[in-house]
Amino acid sequence: MKQVIQNFKTGDLYVDDVPLPSLTSGMVLVDNKFSLISAGTERGTVKVGKANLLGKAKQRPDLVAQVLQNVKKEGLKATLNKVKTKLDSLKALGYSTAGIVKASMDTNGVFKSGDRVACAGQDFASHSELVSIPQNLVAKIPDNVSFEDASYTTLGAIALQGIRQCDPTLGDNVCVIGLGLLGQITCQLLKANGCNVFGIDLSERLVNLAKDISADEAMLRGNTNLLATIENFTNGHGFDSVIITAAAPSNDPIELSAEISRKKGKVIVVGAVKMDVPRDPHFYRKELELKLSCSYGPGRYDVNYEENGNDYPYAYVRWTEQRNMEAFLKLISNGSINLKPLTSHIFDIEEADKAYDIVLGKVQEPSIGILLKYPREDEERYQSNFKLNNGPVDNINVGFIGAGSFAQSYLIPNVKFAGASLDTVVTSKGITSKNVAEKFQFNNSSSSAKDILDNQKINTVFVATPHNSHATYVKDALLNNKNVFVEKPLAMNLNELKGIEEVYSSSQGKLMVGFNRRFAQVSTEIKKAFEGLSEPIFVNIRVNAGFIPKEHWTQNPDIGGGRIIGEMCHFIDLMQYYTNSEPTKVFAESISTANEKMMTDDNISVVVKFKNGSVGNLIYLANGDKSLPKELIEVFGGGIIGRIHDFRSGELHMNNKVTKLKSTSKGHKQEVTAFIGALNTGSQSPISFESIRLTTLTTYKIIDSLITGLPQEV
Numbered sequence: 001m002k003q004v005i006q007n008f009k010t011g012d013l014y015v016d017d018v019p020l021p022s023l024t025s026g027m028v029l030v031d032n033k034f035s036l037i038s039a040g041t042e043r044g045t046v047k048v049g050k051a052n053l054l055g056k057a058k059q060r061p062d063l064v065a066q067v068l069q070n071v072k073k074e075g076l077k078a079t080l081n082k083v084k085t086k087l088d089s090l091k092a093l094g095y096s097t098a099g100i101v102k103a104s105m106d107t108n109g110v111f112k113s114g115d116r117v118a119c120a121g122q123d124f125a126s127h128s129e130l131v132s133i134p135q136n137l138v139a140k141i142p143d144n145v146s147f148e149d150a151s152y153t154t155l156g157a158i159a160l161q162g163i164r165q166c167d168p169t170l171g172d173n174v175c176v177i178g179l180g181l182l183g184q185i186t187c188q189l190l191k192a193n194g195c196n197v198f199g200i201d202l203s204e205r206l207v208n209l210a211k212d213i214s215a216d217e218a219m220l221r222g223n224t225n226l227l228a229t230i231e232n233f234t235n236g237h238g239f240d241s242v243i244i245t246a247a248a249p250s251n252d253p254i255e256l257s258a259e260i261s262r263k264k265g266k267v268i269v270v271g272a273v274k275m276d277v278p279r280d281p282h283f284y285r286k287e288l289e290l291k292l293s294c295s296y297g298p299g300r301y302d303v304n305y306e307e308n309g310n311d312y313p314y315a316y317v318r319w320t321e322q323r324n325m326e327a328f329l330k331l332i333s334n335g336s337i338n339l340k341p342l343t344s345h346i347f348d349i350e351e352a353d354k355a356y357d358i359v360l361g362k363v364q365e366p367s368i369g370i371l372l373k374y375p376r377e378d379e380e381r382y383q384s385n386f387k388l389n390n391g392p393v394d395n396i397n398v399g400f401i402g403a404g405s406f407a408q409s410y411l412i413p414n415v416k417f418a419g420a421s422l423d424t425v426v427t428s429k430g431i432t433s434k435n436v437a438e439k440f441q442f443n444n445s446s447s448s449a450k451d452i453l454d455n456q457k458i459n460t461v462f463v464a465t466p467h468n469s470h471a472t473y474v475k476d477a478l479l480n481n482k483n484v485f486v487e488k489p490l491a492m493n494l495n496e497l498k499g500i501e502e503v504y505s506s507s508q509g510k511l512m513v514g515f516n517r518r519f520a521q522v523s524t525e526i527k528k529a530f531e532g533l534s535e536p537i538f539v540n541i542r543v544n545a546g547f548i549p550k551e552h553w554t555q556n557p558d559i560g561g562g563r564i565i566g567e568m569c570h571f572i573d574l575m576q577y578y579t580n581s582e583p584t585k586v587f588a589e590s591i592s593t594a595n596e597k598m599m600t601d602d603n604i605s606v607v608v609k610f611k612n613g614s615v616g617n618l619i620y621l622a623n624g625d626k627s628l629p630k631e632l633i634e635v636f637g638g639g640i641i642g643r644i645h646d647f648r649s650g651e652l653h654m655n656n657k658v659t660k661l662k663s664t665s666k667g668h669k670q671e672v673t674a675f676i677g678a679l680n681t682g683s684q685s686p687i688s689f690e691s692i693r694l695t696t697l698t699t700y701k702i703i704d705s706l707i708t709g710l711p712q713e714v
Contacts (some may be wrong), residue, residue, distance in 0.1 A: 001381045003431055004127035004352045004372070006091045013093075015352050019384050019430035019447040021132035023103055026309040028111050028138045030119055031208055031381075032099040034346075035127045038155060039359050040180055040247045040271070042093055077445035088433040094441035096120060096154030098147045099374070102382075106135035116141040118153035118325060121306065125154065127352060129374050129381045132428070135309045142333035148346075149332050151337045151371060152185070156328030156337070157296035157321060159186040159245075162270035163193070164319060165293045166241035170194035175230070175239045175260060176273055177253045178246025179206040179218065181368055184342055186245050186270070187214030192336040198233055200226070200256070201246075205366055210563075211495040213341045217261040221256075230260050238262030238286075247271045256350065258282035268283055268293055295497060296321040303551050308559075342369040349374050378666060383450040388437050396420035396483075396679050399452035402465035402594075403427050404435040406487070408666040411462055412440050417669065418676035423458050424451055449473065453480055460679060463487065467566055468559045471496035478507035485675055487514040488569050490696045492561045497696055504680075510685045512675045513692050515573035519667030519674060522650040526635055526642030526661070527578065529652050536613035537637030541573045544624045544631070545602065555599060563602050565699045570618055571696045573687070575608055575616035578635050582694055583616075585609040587711040588702045591623075606702055 001020050006013045020377040023029045045498050097119045111117065119125040120139040129513060141150045159182055168174055168629040172195045176183050178202035187210055190197045199210040201219035210218040217233055221227050229282045232241075242257040242265070251274045257267045258278065263286045269275065270293045277283055298312060299305035305312065310319055319327070331337045344367045347355045357363040398420045400407060404427075416422060424444040427433040437445035443453065452458055453476050461477040463470055463486040471491040478500070490513050491497040498690040504511055515525060530537060545567065554560030554567075576583065602622035609615060614637075629646035641653040650661035672688040694714065701712040 001129035001383070001430065002349050002374075002376075003129070004093050006093060008089050008091045013353065013356055015350055016434070017386065018128075018434040019445055020130045020382055021128075021430055021434050021526070022384075022428045022447045023105055023132055024428065025105050026107055026135050026307075027104055027132045028104045028117070028119075028135055029102045030097070030117060030131050030133055030138070031102045032097050032119075032129055032131055032374045034099075034374070035094050035097040035125070036155065037094065037127070037355055037359060037372065038096060038181065039367070039370065040182065041095075042356075043359050044468045044555045090431050092123055092126040092128070092429070092431050094372075095122045095125050096130060096151055097125040097127075098141060098150035099131075102130065104135075106138075108135065111135070111138060111140075116143075116147070116150070116438070116700060118150040119156065119673070120154040120321065120325060124433075126433075127349065127372050129349065129376065134307050136305055136311060136320070136322050137325075139322055139329055141329055145329060145332050148343060148371060150329060152332075152339050152342070152369070153325050153328055154296060155182055156189075156331075157324035158182060158270065158293075159189055160324045160328055161270055161295065161297040161569060162186060162243050162245065162293040164324075165268045165291045165299070166266045167197050168193055168241060171196065172240040172541065173198070173234045173237070175200065175242045175257070175258060176215070177201075177242060177244045178204070178248075179210045179214070180245065180247075181342060182270065183245040184214045184368070185337070185339075186243055188337050189331070190243075191215070192331060196233070198230065198239070206368070209341070209368070210675040211404055213338060213460055216376075221252075222510060227260070234262070236358055239265060241266045241268060243268045243270060245271045245275055246273060248273045250274055251276045254278075256287055258286070261286060261288055263287065265289070266291060286446060297324040303553065304558075306714035307553075308556070319705070339369070343371055344368045345370045347372055348460070367528040384430075384433065385444055385446040385451045386437075387444055388434075389441055389443045391421060391424070391443050393457060394419060396460050396676055397423050397458050398460045398462060399424040399426070399441075399455065399458040400436075400462045400464065401426045401449050401452055402463060402487075404464065405433065407462070407464035408436060408439070410516075410674060411464060411485075411487075412436070414669045414672035415676065416440065417460065418673045418680075420460065420676050421679075422457065426452055449476075453482075455475060459483060460485070464624045466553060466559050467561050468492055469472075470579040471500055474511070475503045478503045478509050478511065482506040483510045483512075483679055485512045485514065486568075488690060489513075489561060489565050489699070492565060493612055494697075494700055497693065501693065504689060510679060510687050511689055511692065512671075512687060513695075514668075514671065515570055515687060515692075515695070516667040516671045517570055517647070518577040519670035519686075520644075520647050520663060520665060521667075521670070522644050522647060522661045522663035523574070523577070523667065526644065526650065526652065529640055529642060529654060530578065530635065530637060533638040533640075535638055536610070536615070537579055537635060538614065539578050539616040541571045541574065541635070542615065542619045542625075542632045543571065543621065544628045545620055545622050546624070546626060547622045548599075548602070549597065550599060555603060562599070563622075564604070564702050568604075568606070568618065568702065569695050569699050571618050571620070572608065572616075572698045573691070574633065575614075575618075576691055576695060579610045579612065579614035579616065580634055581610035581614055582690075583608050583698045583714045584611050585711050585713055586701045586705055588705040590706055601703075601706055604702075604706070608698065 101115040134467040197215040199215040433445040460483040633644040635642040644650040652659040
């Protein structure tokens with residue numbers, strides 16, 4: 001399928017063929033007919049991509065702060081590799097489309113093949129022949145509404161949400177500052193609501209357009225009679241509400257809105273404008289109310305709503321993103337909104353570069369609403385697998401299911417280093433698959449796991465997807481007698497673990513889980529110091545893990561499984577590594593708090609007893625400060641002490657001497673090299689299946705101990 005793409009590193013913008021997106025639970029696959037270029041938003045996005053590294057840094061200081069923090073945590077080299085991976089990526093553009101449902105897996109059974117729908121969402125409703133959209137960002141199109149008009153729905157929902165923030169009543173005097181596409185729609189919606197609408201803009205063309213189709217009156221910002229005209233328009237009272245839909249680097253829209261508002265009026269900020277709010281003379285003396293409008297409405301930026309498909313109760317949240325979309329479509333249907341005059345250009349998807357030349361000002365041509373259309377009807381659009389290279393196939397031929405930033409930083413480069421060939425990469429978004437395949441020279445890019453699982457030439461599968469899919473992919477790969485490297489955790493629950501056990505026992509494939517810390521150089525050197533020791537040892541691990549909000553996917557019990565299953569398994573594995581023994585009993589206690597933002601089991605103490613008498617103690621905390629290094633590991637026994645400081649350094653205390661130990665990484669490169677090496681030589685997997693099974697089982701027992709308040713036998 002064809003998609004508009006921007007290379008975030010170079011800034012180049014082009015149309016390319018990519019695999020179609022995958023369809024998963026809660027998603028709707030839509031065959032696009034039209035999509036709308038939101039000139040203001042997309043112009044800014046494209047300009048960021050075209051900026052040099054310094055320019056990107058200036059425009060995103062929040063990301064610069066993250067980079068500096070990561071340097072402290074992981075070092076300069078590792079951070080630079082992460083930054084390069086992030087920059088060397090392809091970005092999808094667009095967030096407002098309309099088309100026909102090709103297939104649906106929405107959990108409510110609302111959408112059927114053939115339904116006409118409008119779609120929303122950055123990175124979902126892209127300028128692409130096919131899109132896969134979360135169910136709460138899809139709305140059915142009334143029969144009398146064209147695809148062209150329906151492609152405006154996301155912009156319409158944004159405008160509606162801004163209006164809802166000012167809560168206008170019949171006869172209100174409302175000013176809209178900024179008469180671009182969003183401003184014109186806002187004016188029409190206000191008129192439909194019975195308001196007296198006044199528009200202001202810097203462009204004479206947009207002012208005239210507003211006079212023709214949107215507003216009762218409109219004027220240029222620089223008109224010397226502006227304030228006098230406003231006085232007359234509002235009978236000397238000022239506006240009941242001012243809605244700012246402009247995008248501007250200056251503070252002028254904020255200052256002007258305060259000046260022209262009535263006492264106790266409302267100022268609603270929808271557009272991206274500078275917000276240095278002057279207290280005097282207007283905001284303070286008029287007791288003005290300043291409100292910001294959040295995109296399409298309630299649900300925006302809420303992963304549970306947008307991506308997990310959990311709707312808000314109608315009685316308590318009347319207007320969500322989806323309901324705003326539906327309301328806007330109904331207004332088009334009954335003739336309250338006229339979008340035809342707003343469409344200035346329509347281009348075929350293959351001519352998208354011409355559209356963006358206009359958006360970016362390369363071509364000086366009057367424009368406002370620019371649509372892309374998707375005329376192809378052939379079946380080639382539905383291709384999931386693309387052949388890109390004809391690289392040689394080595395003894396170990398690898399397919400990757402999942403290729404996010406972690407896989408691109410720590411797994412894929414190390415697979416290449418270990419001498420294996422990269423055959424096929426699969427991701428849910430075709431654009432990501434194509435990008436990763438080109439970046440790391442995979443032979444194929446795909447959006448379907450079947451292209452790996454059913455490919456007999458691929459003998460080894462790396463799984464780096466969200467946690468809830470690990471067990472399924474592991475079992476399917478093992479059933480096809482493929483070797484499997486899966487990022488932790490192996491499985492989310494006991495039933496999944498038992499299912500893997502059954503399949504593994506009859507499979508010819510080898511299994512490895514990404515417990516990397518035991519492979520770090522500093523870990524192996526400490527392990528050597530304790531070799532031959534017959535007495536039990538004590539392993540003490542303190543993890544300053546940092547806070548992760550409940551909304552993050554890793555905290556979702558159905559997707560990430562939480563941090564006990566998803567992260568603490570690392571440290572149970574490390575305990576097994578040092579003790580050379582199996583865990584037999586575990587007891588856990590977590591903090592008690594009324595703070596609803598805090599996950600109590602993210603702050604936990606775990607004691608593990610091992611078969612040979614050794615003890616492991618894990619203190620895992622999310623309520624600390626980032627200035628303290630993340631991990632401290634201490635191993636005691638036989639008059640020897642080994643210590644690891646965040647895997648950046650370590651030391652051995654023995655024979656009344658201290659030996660400093662170097663640490664260059666957390667062992668990602670070494671674990672992949674060890675796994676590929678074992679496959680090449682036909683030897684056992686670097687971590688035994690029984691050890692992996694017990695580590696996984698112990699995490700479940702930690703949860704059981706927290707629930708019961710009692711020690712649990714493993």
